Amino acid sequence: MRIISGSARGARLAAVPPGVRPTSDRVRESLFNALGQFFDGGATLDLYAGTGALGIEALSRGVERATFVEKNARAAAAIGENLRRTRLEERAEVTRESVGRALERLREHGRTYNLIFMDPPYRIATTEVEGVLSRLGALLAPDGRVVVERGDAPEEVLLGEKGVTRRYGGTVVTVFDRSDLMMSVAICPGSFDPITVGHIDVIQRASGVFDHVVVAVGANRVKNPRLSPEERVRLIEKVTGDLGNVSVEIMDGLLVEFARERGARVIVKGLRAVSDFNSEFEQAQLNQTLDSEIETMFIMATAKHSFLSSSAVREIASYGGDVSEFVPREILGTVVEAYSGTQPDTERRIKTESKG
Numbered sequence: 494m495r496i497i498s499g500s501a502r503g504a505r506l507a508a509v510p511p512g513v514r515p516t517s518d519r520v521r522e523s524l525f526n527a528l529g530q531f532f533d534g535g536a537t538l539d540l541y542a543g544t545g546a547l548g549i550e551a552l553s554r555g556v557e558r559a560t561f562v563e564k565n566a567r568a569a570a571a572i573g574e575n576l577r578r579t580r581l582e583e584r585a586e587v588t589r590e591s592v593g594r595a596l597e598r599l600r601e602h603g604r605t606y607n608l609i610f611m612d613p614p615y616r617i618a619t620t621e622v623e624g625v626l627s628r629l630g631a632l633l634a635p636d637g638r639v640v641v642e643r644g645d646a647p648e649e650v651l652l653g654e655k656g657v658t659r660r661y662g663g664t665v666v667t668v669f670d671r672s673d674l675m676m677s678v679a680i681c682p683g684s685f686d687p688i689t690v691g692h693i694d695v696i697q698r699a700s701g702v703f704d705h706v707v708v709a710v711g712a713n714r715v716k717n718p719r720l721s722p723e724e725r726v727r728l729i730e731k732v733t734g735d736l737g738n739v740s741v742e743i744m745d746g747l748l749v750e751f752a753r754e755r756g757a758r759v760i761v762k763g764l765r766a767v768s769d770f771n772s773e774f775e776q777a778q779l780n781q782t783l784d785s786e787i788e789t790m791f792i793m794a795t796a797k798h799s800f801l802s803s804s805a806v807r808e809i810a811s812y813g814g815d816v817s818e819f820v821p822r823e824i825l826g827t828v829v830e831a832y833s834g835t836q837p838d839t840e841r842r843i844k845t846e847s848k849g
C-alpha cells in the first residue's frame with residue numbers, strides 16, 4: 494500500500510496488522526478523485542482508522558491536521574509508523590479511545606472537522622453506524638463532509654438513502670454533507686413490560702415529528718421480568734416494523750447517557766393523566782440536572798388509551814382476562830403466555846398513582 498498523491502506521494506505504508514482491513518489503493522484513489530483531489534488546510538478525523546491510510550492521504554493532499562481514532566494497539570502503532578514514514582507526525586494525533594468516547598471528548602473540546610472518514614468493522618450493525626453518524630453533525634464544519642466506507646456490498650442503505658453513494662467492486666462509499674446529518678433524534682424510553690397500544694401510539698406520533706426515534710428498553714428497572722429485555726425488544730420491533738425511522742435498543746445505564754451517545758437532544762414520553770405528572774416531572778427534572786442539553790417532551794395520550802398501562806395488562810393477563818384491546822394482535826399470544834398465571838401485580842396496588 495502506498496500514498497497515492499500529494500507531499501507523501503509514493504510513500505510505502507507499513508505492513509497491515511492482522512484483523513485490519515485497509516481501504517485498497519484503488520478505492521482510495523477513486524474516492525479522493527470524487528472528493529476533489531487536493532485540499533487547502535482544514536482538519537480531518539479518521540474513525541476506526543486501521544492503518545490510517547485515509548487520514549494520511551488527506552494530510553498528504555493538503556489537509557492541515559488529522560485526528561486518528563483506533564482502539565486496536567497494533568493498528569494504532571501502524572498509524573504512528575505510517576505518519577513517521579510520510580513525515581506527517583507533527584500534524585497528527587492518534588488516540589486509542591473507543592469511537593464513542595473520542596466523539597464525546599472532541600465535542601467537549603469544541604473541535605470541528607472538514608473531512609471525517611469512517612470505515613467501521615463489517616460486524617458493526619447498520620443501526621450502530623447510523624448512531625455514530627447522527628453524532629457527527631456536531632463535529633462537522635459547515636462545509637464539511639463525512640465519508641463512510643462499507644464492504645461486503647451491504648444491502649442496507651444508511652439514513653434512508655441520504656448522501657451520495659458510489660460502489661467500487663464490493664466496497665460501498667457514501668459521502669454525506671452536514672445537512673444530511675443534522676437529524677433530529679428522539680429517545681422513547683420505558684420498561685415496556687409489555688408494550689401496549691398506548692405506547693405504540695406515542696412512538697408512532699413521535700416518529701412523525703423526529704427524523705429518527707430510538708425506543709429504549711430499560712433493562713434494570715423490572716424485577717423478575719417475565720419477558721427479558723431482549724424479548725421485549727423483539728416484541729417492540731415486531732409491532733413497529735412498519736415505521737422506517739424507528740429502532741429499538743436495550744438501555745442498561747442512565748437515560749441521558751444513552752441519549753447523548755445516540756446524538757439525541759430529546760426524550761419523548763407519553764403522559765396519560767395528572768396521576769403521571771409527579772413521577773414524570775421528577776424524572777424530567779433529574780434528567781435535566783444530569784444533562785441540561787437534553788430536553789424531555791411529552792405527548793398526551795389519546796383519550797381512549799388514557800386508562801391503559803403495562804401493569805394493568807399484566808394484572809388482567811395474570812387472571813386470564815382478555816387483553817386483546819390493549820396489546821397488538823401480532824404479539825398477543827406471547828404476552829398472554831408470558832403473564833397468564835403469574836402472581837397478581839402487587840406493585841400496582843401499592844403504587845396506584847405511578848406509571849408502569
Ligand code: PNS
Nearest residue numbers: 682683684685711714746747748776849
Ligand atoms: O416505563 P417506565 O417504567 O416508566 O420507564 C422508566 C424508565 C426506563 C424510563 C426509567 O426508569 C429510566 O429512565 N431509566 C434509566 C435510568 C435513569 O436514567 N435514571 C435516572 C433518571 S429517572
